[in-house]
Amino acid sequence: MPTPAVREYVAALAPEALPAYVYDLAALRAHAAAVRAALPERVELYYAAKANPEPEILTALAPSVTGYEVSSGGELAHVRAAVPHLPLAFGGPGKTPAEIAEALALGVERFHVESEHELHLLAQTGRPADILLRVNLPADPRSLDGVALAMGGRPTPFGLDPDRADACLALLATPRFRHLRLRGIHAHLASGLDADAQLGLAENIVAWAVQRNATEVNIGGGMAVDYSDPAALFDWPRFGTGLARLLDRHPGLILRIEPGRSLTAYCGWYATEALDLKLSHGAAFAVLRGGTHHLRTPAAKSHNQPFTILPDPRWPHPWPRPTIRDTPVTLTGQLCTPKDVLAHQIPCQELRAGDRVIFGLAGAYAWNISHHDFLMHPRPGFHFQR
Numbered sequence: 001m002p003t004p005a006v007r008e009y010v011a012a013l014a015p016e017a018l019p020a021y022v023y024d025l026a027a028l029r030a031h032a033a034a035v036r037a038a039l040p041e042r043v044e045l046y047y048a049a050k051a052n053p054e055p056e057i058l059t060a061l062a063p064s065v066t067g068y069e070v071s072s073g074g075e076l077a078h079v080r081a082a083v084p085h086l087p088l089a090f091g092g093p094g095k096t097p098a099e100i101a102e103a104l105a106l107g108v109e110r111f112h113v114e115s116e117h118e119l120h121l122l123a124q125t126g127r128p129a130d131i132l133l134r135v136n137l138p139a140d141p142r143s144l145d146g147v148a149l150a151m152g153g154r155p156t157p158f159g160l161d162p163d164r165a166d167a168c169l170a171l172l173a174t175p176r177f178r179h180l181r182l183r184g185i186h187a188h189l190a191s192g193l194d195a196d197a198q199l200g201l202a203e204n205i206v207a208w209a210v211q212r213n214a215t216e217v218n219i220g221g222g223m224a225v226d227y228s229d230p231a232a233l234f235d236w237p238r239f240g241t242g243l244a245r246l247l248d249r250h251p252g253l254i255l256r257i258e259p260g261r262s263l264t265a266y267c268g269w270y271a272t273e274a275l276d277l278k279l280s281h282g283a284a285f286a287v288l289r290g291g292t293h294h295l296r297t298p299a300a301k302s303h304n305q306p307f308t309i310l311p312d313p314r315w316p317h318p319w320p321r322p323t324i325r326d327t328p329v330t331l332t333g334q335l336c337t338p339k340d341v342l343a344h345q346i347p348c349q350e351l352r353a354g355d356r357v358i359f360g361l362a363g364a365y366a367w368n369i370s371h372h373d374f375l376m377h378p379r380p381g382f383h384f385q386r
């Protein structure tokens, strides 16, 4: 599963250089270009920076994206510095007055307004701003069946209920809000959706928005990444065709999407080695260098992180090499907690101490969502292959 370049690179690293995050930026550029090519021209592609804000990643995406979605003052300053020439949309709940002021000073292109209070805070600055109202629209429960995370369609801290959004529209028509330019509607309702489910949501959001004369609709991110089948990519061509049909019915509308995971998950690998192997009450465990303090994704999402074993013939010690064969193995890290599991009971032909293990789909919500300081182990290395 790792690209040949990544496999070769990891094989050549010294054990002390592990764990390491290895990114294949050429693969990322090719993937992002394919996503862009599958979308109609009138669809703007923003990247949700919270998925992975490494400057090298942001820069590699630049040729294929229209802009970036940021969700904090920290992301705002960071992304503006990394890719200064591209537009930013500032979303996220709980924006502070200081963050709003900074966003205005940096000339953010779009504000995603999450509440009436936030609309008042923004209006109070007296500065012009272009805004979208983030609306938590009811979703067809079937469309959210089995999705990984639901940010909308049910009670959440995100966005405005439809009636409160209508109350904001009424406020925006009053003189005190004259300097705020309402551009349209934003909704990010769920994560882990396939193309048809996304298109279903998009239909609903657009229908609601155009009834209110929106000229821009941002339908959010959440395109599925399948951790149990890394080769099963979100069907971008099908999604693009569906969006083109939707746009045909709404001439003049600008549609925007802001995926994170589905853009960058595939370009990153977390590479390490097996330190020890043991049987415990009949079950096989591999203790790896590193763990969920570097790669929290499988713990956060309760899945098995997909991996490839890279056998290493070297064994420098005079005693028998710890080995397991033909048995399911649980891959853990070095943390003193039973929750430090990267993959659970995976059938395995052979794994020996010193063999390399390369976890895939580690390019999004991986290092940057992990609790790095727990147990004070060293940080991984970071390698960007151009």
Ligand SMILES: *Cc1c(COP(=O)(O)O)cnc(C)c1O
Residues within 6 Å of the ligand: 048, 050, 051, 069, 071, 091, 092, 188, 191, 192, 220, 221, 222, 223, 258, 259, 260, 261, 262
């Ligand atoms: C996290 C987030 C995204 C990106 O979601 P993915 O599942 O990574 O595609 C987009 N928009 C908003 C508002 C978000 O919070």
